[in-house]
Amino acid sequence: MFHWLEKHPFFFAVGVFVTIAFAGLIEIVPNFAEASRPSIGTKPYTTLELAGRHVYIKNSCNACHSQLIRPFKAETDRYGDYSLSGEYAYDRPFLWGSKRTGPDLMRVGNYRTTDWHENHMRDPRSVVPGSIMPAYAWLFENSADVDTAYAEQVTVRDFFSVPYNQEIPMKDGSKETVVLADTLAGAQASALEEAKLVAADMKDKSVQDAVSAGQIPEIVALIAYMNSLK
């Protein structure tokens, strides 16, 4: 057997590959499968949150803000519990970021509020003196793209079995369901309902008028996304 392998370098190479690949399979795959399972309490994004996530990506927020809290005391003091891989199960793509020009936003929904984001996005220095973040005034005028968000929801449900309309276990033992509408019109309506809840906590009259008129400014979607980061 070994003499034969020595005389046939191609099959020798195949044998080496199979041996090493087997070791890799039994060591890596089970761990990987376990770690990529959604954590308890991690929910898929609603239509409006996903539209907000698109706004986040479109404005390149991830270039300055990470979404990954490392297990160091100094970091968990500031940003909350360290991140688990399962918490990114529904993030496509993940937005870990690689540089913190601004603070981490992994759990920003726990310690910032709708009206704070509103003030901060319009004029960061009005709430954080010395901040170098630019103002994002156009978010108050542009409309969020709910249709694309809905398309992504349907896609991830069909291709990656993201559990929309299914019960999801939460940390306190309760179950929650993230509803995905059957039709685009239904998704638009449910996104608007969500937007109304966010807009109710906002001060900007034009945003509230727009939402009452059935439009969803980008800022509303973005805030819904920020508030969902917990």
Add this chain to the structure above:
Amino acid sequence: MNKLTLWGIIFAVLMLGLTWLSIGGSKGGLNDDIVNMLAVAGAIALVVISVFVVIKYVRQMQNDTATGKLADKNWDGIGEYKNELPAGWAFIFLGTMVWGMWYFLVGYPVNAYSQIGEYNQDTAAHNAKFEAKYANMDGTALVDMGEAVFLAECKVCHGLTADGIDGKAANLNQRLEAVVVKNVLVNGSNNKLLGFEFPMPTGTDLGLSASDIDEISAYIGNGLNGNEPAMFGVCAGCHGAQGEGLDGVGPQLNGFNNTLVTNILTYGKKGAIGTMPKFADRLNAKQIEAASAYVTSLSK
């Protein structure tokens, strides 16, 4: 002097010349710069030693012939000398075996280390240290700590001077502003300020007219100074005659206290201005106590 030495010297001079140029051309040059001087000394040593070592081995390759006792066996005409393993190598080899056993069995047994484990140890050590150092803190030291907590966690909404940044959050330099009182009297309130659900009825339910509400709001917003409105008795029933609060019935109106601030930080609140998130997960008990002491001190 043969050709090899000559080339060696030419090479060494060339390298040292380049070193001289690059150091001399850099900022500061050699003048009193200890780091640059050390770098030059190191460069000279390296170049000279390398050149002489290379010359020695090139000579050896040119002139040496192999000597020693050959092993009996040879492999297709290729033989091997019988050399003893140098003692130093042998001891190092045995040493690595011993070290390897120590490493696997004692030093770092399988799965003995994890990032999260280290984090948990760090956190436990930090908490123990914090507890030991600050457990009995009070007075101005506690207020100072509270200010630090405030500047880390609270100032983004309440502002550096706790003035609420032009109405973006509550002004903590006074207990209650008239607009806040009015909002509570118009809408009622259920903010767990007592630590449990105990809703306050709206002003209308309490039998107050619109003008009563305005008068009472102005009076409380003014720190309960000035003429007491006729209908203030309705408030005093739960909040005390001077607005000093009654345990388990109504929170203090004429100032902050530890219980009140602790409850707000623990449960968050939603009021006239907006929502305040809870901070129970972000601050420990002592930090909350300190923040309470600081906020209380602001309006005194």
